[in-house]
Amino acid sequence: MQQRGRPMLRKLDEELPVPQPAVLTDDAAEILAFARDALRSGSRCALVTLVEIRGGAARSLGAHMAVREDGMFCGFVSGGCVEPAVAAEALEAIRAGCDGMLVLGQGSKFFDIVLPCGGAITLAIHVLRRNDPLEAVLAALAARKRAGLRYDAAAQSLEFINAATEPGWEEGRFFTSYRPATRVVLCGRSIELRTTISLAEAVGYDVVAVEGAAELRPEQLDADSAVAFLHHDLDREMALLEIALASPAFYIGALGSERTHRRRCDELRRRGFPEASIARIKAPIGLFAKARDAGSLALSVLADIAACRAAGR
Known part of the structure; x- marks a missing residue:
């Protein structure tokens, strides 16, 4: 002014x-x-x-x-x-x-x-x-x-x-x-997970961290929720991914290369998921490509979630 x-x-x-x-x-x-x-x-x-x-x-x-x-x-x-x-x-x-x-x-x-x-x-x-x-x-x-x-x-x-x-x-x-506060459900158990939790809490997001499907209830995922899969193992994420795809979450992202994501999609098709559901997954995850350290990845993931939230509004 x-x-x-x-x-x-x-x-x-x-x-x-x-x-x-x-x-x-x-x-x-x-x-x-x-x-x-x-x-x-x-x-x-x-x-x-x-x-x-x-x-x-x-x-x-x-x-x-x-x-x-x-x-x-x-x-x-x-x-x-x-x-x-x-x-x-x-x-x-x-x-x-x-x-x-x-x-x-x-x-x-x-x-x-x-x-x-x-x-x-x-x-x-x-x-x-x-x-x-x-x-x-x-x-x-x-x-x-x-x-x-x-x-x-x-x-x-x-x-x-x-x-x-x-x-x-x-x-x-x-x-x-x-709208309710953005809920960020973070799935994994790596350094990427811990760093993203710290940054998400600093931003003021409602953070839910889980390792396995038994820790996540479907009712925790609403239309103001985002889910980020930070596993390095497709087998660990599949049960959680099924819950996320059945939810109204506005964002679903998964860590991994394009090759890893092709394997992920093939497995989901084998489990009967339609192409429209599979297309909801943002992979590789994040707003900018090739984030090689935990801090950059956390910024990339949360910035992508924020951008999707703003676009949805």
Whole structure:
């Protein structure tokens, strides 16, 4: 963001606190939990949502911030430079008890704020009046179910919806969707497995590590799960691979050369799997080829999973 010789926004009323980040996160569940906890403790709170993008933007449509009445906030609706200013506007809304729309970038009343992308974003500031929509979304995500929120700008209301939908406006209401955390099921027992586990946990994925089929339950694999086979032995992976292919997992990848994968496919055909099922397997695994060390392989595998998850959204 660039500034042009003036403060970004009008000077805050002395009665309002100075906005401060409470925690740095862009995880929707953590942001909603921050807002829920604020309401539970008796604090007023506003939920800010990115509802329109014109040109480029640092965040996706539906990105959130949560702002507490004491000035503490979390979440991002841009690249990090406008968030304190947005929090200040949210504090004004909390004090007034009224929702509002905030435009930043081109067409904004705040001409001192120029977004790096040169475009503009519109933010809906909703003063939360009920906790149950947030509770319902968080409960759904904890149960690994997709969910959503519906914001009615005219009615200044927020409602839980029992399904995920593409974020956007429909008949004056804005829909935001939420998916459970990416679950990464890692199969193997090598150094590649240990390294990939460490990196996946650092990213914040829900990690399940297994060696054999007896350790994996079919219900652990849902549409927000990815499975990576890091064995060096086809015989060890076959029983697990059968479970994965019968699941709705969005990603299935397997370690090994093209020659190894041909042998894998031949064995699956012998076991009666159709070509469409076999084609779901990404092999050789990973985003970039010939990762020869454990660290590079872990990066390659998790980057491939992240890319598939983003494309699926």
